[in-house]
Amino acid sequence: MKLTxxxxxxxxxxxxxxxxxxxxxxxxxxAESLENLLQLVQDKYQAFITIRERSEILKELxxxxxKRRPLLxxxxxxxxxFITKGIRTTASAKLLxxxxxxxxSTVYKRLQKAGGTLMAKTNCDAWGFGASTExxxxxxxxxxxxxxxxxxxxxxxxxxxxxxxVSSFDISEDTGGSIRQPAALSGVxxxxxxxxxxxxxGAIAFSSSLDxxxxxxxRIEDIIRVFSLIKGPDKLDATVYPQQKLTQLMLPSKLRNLxxxxxxxxxxxxxxKEILQAINEVKDFYKQELGVIFKEVKLPHFKYGxxxxxxxxxxxxxxxxxxxxxxxxxxDRTAFTxxxxxxxxxxxxxxxxxxxxxxYLQALKVRRxxxxxxxxxxxxxxxxxLPTTPTSAFKIGEKSGDPLQLYLQDxxxxxxxxxxxxxxxxxxxxxxxxxxLGLQLVGPHFKEDLLTSLIAFWQEKKKTHxxxxxxxxx
Amino acid sequence: MSNKQLKFQPVIGLEIHVELxxxxxxxxxxxxxxxxxxxxxxxxxxxxxxxxxxxxxxxKALEKTxxxxxxxxxxxxxxxxxxxxxxxxxxxxxxxxLTQYLYPMGYQGYLEVEGKRFFIRRVHQEEDTxxxxxxxxxxxxxxxxDFNRSGVPLVEMVTEPVFDNSQDVVAFLKKLQRLLRFYExxxxxxxxGSMRLEANISLRxxxxxxLPDYKVELKNINSFRFLAEAIDYEIKRQTQLLSQGKEVTxxxxxxxxxxxxxxxxxxxxxxxxxxxxxxPDIPPVYLSDEVVEKVRKTPDYSQLIGKWIxxxxxxxxxNNLLIRQGQLEWWQELETTVQEEGLxxxxxxxxxxxxxxxxxxxxxxxxxxxxxxxxxxxxxxxxLVKVVKEVVANNPKAVADYQKGKESAIYFLLGxxxxxxxxxxxxxxxxxxxxxxxxxxxxx
Numbered sequence: 001m002k003l004t005x006x007x008x009x010x011x012x013x014x015x016x017x018x019x020x021x022x023x024x025x026x027x028x029x030x031a032e033s034l035e036n037l038l039q040l041v042q043d044k045y046q047a048f049i050t051i052r053e054r055s056e057i058l059k060e061l062x063x064x065x066x067k068r069r070p071l072l073x074x075x076x077x078x079x080x081x082f083i084t085k086g087i088r089t090t091a092s093a094k095l096l097x098x099x100x101x102x103x104x105s106t107v108y109k110r111l112q113k114a115g116g117t118l119m120a121k122t123n124c125d126a127w128g129f130g131a132s133t134e135x136x137x138x139x140x141x142x143x144x145x146x147x148x149x150x151x152x153x154x155x156x157x158x159x160x161x162x163x164x165x166v167s168s169f170d171i172s173e174d175t176g177g178s179i180r181q182p183a184a185l186s187g188v189x190x191x192x193x194x195x196x197x198x199x200x201x202g203a204i205a206f207s208s209s210l211d212x213x214x215x216x217x218x219r220i221e222d223i224i225r226v227f228s229l230i231k232g233p234d235k236l237d238a239t240v241y242p243q244q245k246l247t248q249l250m251l252p253s254k255l256r257n258l259x260x261x262x263x264x265x266x267x268x269x270x271x272x273k274e275i276l277q278a279i280n281e282v283k284d285f286y287k288q289e290l291g292v293i294f295k296e297v298k299l300p301h302f303k304y305g306x307x308x309x310x311x312x313x314x315x316x317x318x319x320x321x322x323x324x325x326x327x328x329x330x331x332d333r334t335a336f337t338x339x340x341x342x343x344x345x346x347x348x349x350x351x352x353x354x355x356x357x358x359x360y361l362q363a364l365k366v367r368r369x370x371x372x373x374x375x376x377x378x379x380x381x382x383x384x385x386l387p388t389t390p391t392s393a394f395k396i397g398e399k400s401g402d403p404l405q406l407y408l409q410d411x412x413x414x415x416x417x418x419x420x421x422x423x424x425x426x427x428x429x430x431x432x433x434x435x436x437l438g439l440q441l442v443g444p445h446f447k448e449d450l451l452t453s454l455i456a457f458w459q460e461k462k463k464t465h466x467x468x469x470x471x472x473x474x
Numbered sequence: 475m476s477n478k479q480l481k482f483q484p485v486i487g488l489e490i491h492v493e494l495x496x497x498x499x500x501x502x503x504x505x506x507x508x509x510x511x512x513x514x515x516x517x518x519x520x521x522x523x524x525x526x527x528x529x530x531x532x533x534k535a536l537e538k539t540x541x542x543x544x545x546x547x548x549x550x551x552x553x554x555x556x557x558x559x560x561x562x563x564x565x566x567x568x569x570x571x572l573t574q575y576l577y578p579m580g581y582q583g584y585l586e587v588e589g590k591r592f593f594i595r596r597v598h599q600e601e602d603t604x605x606x607x608x609x610x611x612x613x614x615x616x617x618x619x620d621f622n623r624s625g626v627p628l629v630e631m632v633t634e635p636v637f638d639n640s641q642d643v644v645a646f647l648k649k650l651q652r653l654l655r656f657y658e659x660x661x662x663x664x665x666x667g668s669m670r671l672e673a674n675i676s677l678r679x680x681x682x683x684x685l686p687d688y689k690v691e692l693k694n695i696n697s698f699r700f701l702a703e704a705i706d707y708e709i710k711r712q713t714q715l716l717s718q719g720k721e722v723t724x725x726x727x728x729x730x731x732x733x734x735x736x737x738x739x740x741x742x743x744x745x746x747x748x749x750x751x752x753x754p755d756i757p758p759v760y761l762s763d764e765v766v767e768k769v770r771k772t773p774d775y776s777q778l779i780g781k782w783i784x785x786x787x788x789x790x791x792x793n794n795l796l797i798r799q800g801q802l803e804w805w806q807e808l809e810t811t812v813q814e815e816g817l818x819x820x821x822x823x824x825x826x827x828x829x830x831x832x833x834x835x836x837x838x839x840x841x842x843x844x845x846x847x848x849x850x851x852x853x854x855x856x857x858l859v860k861v862v863k864e865v866v867a868n869n870p871k872a873v874a875d876y877q878k879g880k881e882s883a884i885y886f887l888l889g890x891x892x893x894x895x896x897x898x899x900x901x902x903x904x905x906x907x908x909x910x911x912x913x914x915x916x917x918x
């Protein structure tokens with residue numbers, strides 16, 4: 001099977017289901033192709049930390065098909081921060097290089113039950129600390145539209161796996177933009193639901209009050225399908241919201257009277273022209289097709305997002321990483337690399353007595369203001385349209401010498417994380433240089449149905465979920 | 475003015491930790507039973523602090539802590555939040571302990587002991603650490619970690635510095651132990667480590683109202699008696715130092731219970747910074763009206779105990795035998811029988827005390843039958859006198875020894891009476907023996 005044929009199957013669950021039901025697929029051949037193509041993507045883009053054995057993939061494929069589990073074996077990948085029993089889990093950190101966990105994360109268990117076939121664990125910035133995968137302790141992943149550029153991060157390998165079409169979807173995590181930003185830079189759909197939708201049990205913690213399990217995929221219908229299989233209460237994660245409704249797509253007729261807010265103020269500086277153009281294109285599209293009303297809104301504390309985030313997230317990270325004290329996991333603390341050390345120091349400092357009030361507590365207060373900004377905005381508009389990133393994918397090495405430049409990558413994604421509201425990044429089109437341009441829709445808590453319905457309508461008309469990078473030697 | 479003229483007054487505050495009697499641990503569903511369980515058998519990713527594991531609070535434990543706060547007349551925080559207290563130690567797998575720092579479950583309470591009120595600063599919920607075992611293994615000195623105890627629910631109680639002597643401290647602790655055992659919130663077993671004591675002690679000039687500018691922490695002492703001894707020792711030691719115009723070092727001290735002295739364990743140069751962080755993995759737990767009401771309706775201990783004493787049961791019997799709330803039903807049943815049959819509560823009470831723990835105590839009808847039988851034997855003075863006389867007549871050597879002044883010979887005779895009768899009242903029998911022996915002597 002060639003990559004183009006595999007893309008038919010990974011790109012749409014309907015196609016996969018049809019092929020399985022009509023017994024068009026030789027699973028032995030599928031497993032072999034998957035292994036070869038995973039290896040191809042690995043060689044070119046270094047998307048994975050661990051690729052599973054072909055025999056294991058085949059065994060699970062067969063079982064999932066035979067037992068008629070809901071996903072019928074649809075092959076997927078997971079960011080390497082999710083604990084998978086018996087399968088090495090590293091968080092792309094040297095410190096956990098040889099860690100084979102004795103248990104499984106809730107989300108992995110639910111996917112096993114739902115009949116997804118895990119093929120590989122995807123590369124990311126170590127511990128999720130970064131926006132390019134250049135902070136992976138193993139190797140950076142590469143953008144499939146231009147291998148000299150980054151795929152985004154921290155879930156860069158995940159975005160690559162889905163963008164190349166080798167993986168149907170990737171279970172990822174977004175703390176300040178780690179799903180949405182790589183999805184935008186790699187041309188796929190990045191779905192960060194409301195904080196507390198999906199159990200975090202077994203997701204190696206970065207910043208617990210921000211970490212949100214989500215999905216990188218293509219077709220929004222498929223993302224909703226996976227979402228509904230993994231979300232909901234878990235007796236092992238007290239932060240999961242207990243009463244969640246089913247997320248369902250709304251009919252276009254129901255979208256007609258919506259109001260979408262946009263934020264010209266935040267886009268005055270540093271935003272690429274083509275991204276501003278993309279905003280206008282999307283606005284025009286929804287106006288023309290659905291008669292949606294666009295309204296200018298202000299989020300006065302939006303601009304403090306990055307500063308707030310880089311106090312809160314490192315504070316929690318310094319605490320979450322304190323379990324790697326050198327007594328367990330076979331590595332001492334010298335195995336931590338620069339970005340982790342930087343965040344541990346920042347976090348430890350801001351939690352120190354005497355500095356706590358000035359930094360950590362102050363940041364908590366600003367977080368509250370940002371949250372209130374969103375609530376106020378959602379009194380005026382139904383959802384917000386904003387850039388996912390200020391620019392399209394940048395060159396590997398371009399920002400790695402300057403952490404602050406890299407932190408600014410998340411300027412548009414961080415506020416939604418701080419407020420805990422859902423955000424989805426979707427592909428608008430490719431830029432003049434052939435690089436993906438993504439935008440995000442952000443909605444009120446637990447209003448994923450609004451966001452997904454709008455994006456589903458876009459995909460239906462524009463077919464952007466079918467855009468793939470050209471991969472040589474195909 | 476030299477310090478020699480000054481008299482000093484001790485200032486003592488207590489920190490008490492108790493493990494709660496719950497089935498499951500505080501933040502996972504592992505069994506909380508860790509005493510004499512094979513090492514590392516009640517463990518899971520949560521209490522091992524594995525990557526990705528998350529805490530899920532045990533509401534039953536929170537209810538028990540609420541009960542403790544209520545029993546200590548505390549003000550209650552209806553919202554329970556947890557904080558991470560960071561420090562590095564091999565028995566702390568997450569690198570932090572979950573505790574309640576800003577929002578203790580209870581605060582500003584008191585416990586009344588023999589008419590005195592001792593004020594409580596705070597009562598809060600936390601989790602226990604793993605247990606370290608330092609031993610030789612294949613000729614190497616190793617430290618082993620047993621995680622069975624990791625995450626067992628722990629409650630910390632802190633008093634204000636309101637004690638000025640060791641007797642009050644012990645009386646307070648005994649009352650506290652009795653209370654917590656009575657309501658079955660903790661076994662408070664010091665040998666098993668389910669109750670742990672720490673005392674902070676310093677001295678100030680008599681009459682002064684200010685707190686001294688130092689304190690000595692007494693730690694790792696596992697009996698009330700040893701704690702009292704250590705406090706008394708410290709009072710002497712510190713008095714001596716201060717009288718000589720010296721300073722007392724702020725430090726943690728242990729107690730050598732064999733050689734009876736305290737010794738320095740660790741000198742604290744400065745207060746440790748724990749980098750407290752509100753635990754983001756546990757949303758605030760709201761104690762429902764239902765739970766709070768249930769706890770508020772808990773019957774008062776002194777009233778419960780008082781009721782039985784008023785009925786005519788001896789105080790020592792009630793204090794020693796009515797030790798768990800769960801026994802009240804049994805006592806009610808016993809009281810009914812006593813009233814129906816017109817039994818003597820004093821005698822029955824002492825009979826119970828003597829036979830504490832006997833199997834037939836549970837079955838009230840068997841118990842009463844046995845009691846009556848005993849009474850019959852003991853009360854049958856005629857038979858006793860007859861047997862005593864026979865024993866004296868049959869054991870001339872022992873009688874002669876006794877007459878020569880060998881007092882212990884009487885116990886041989888007592889044994890003989892016992893052998894004949896099976897059960898006797900020792901005091902009555904000894905009295906009878908003495909009477910008969912005196913008669914014998916005067917006969918000669």
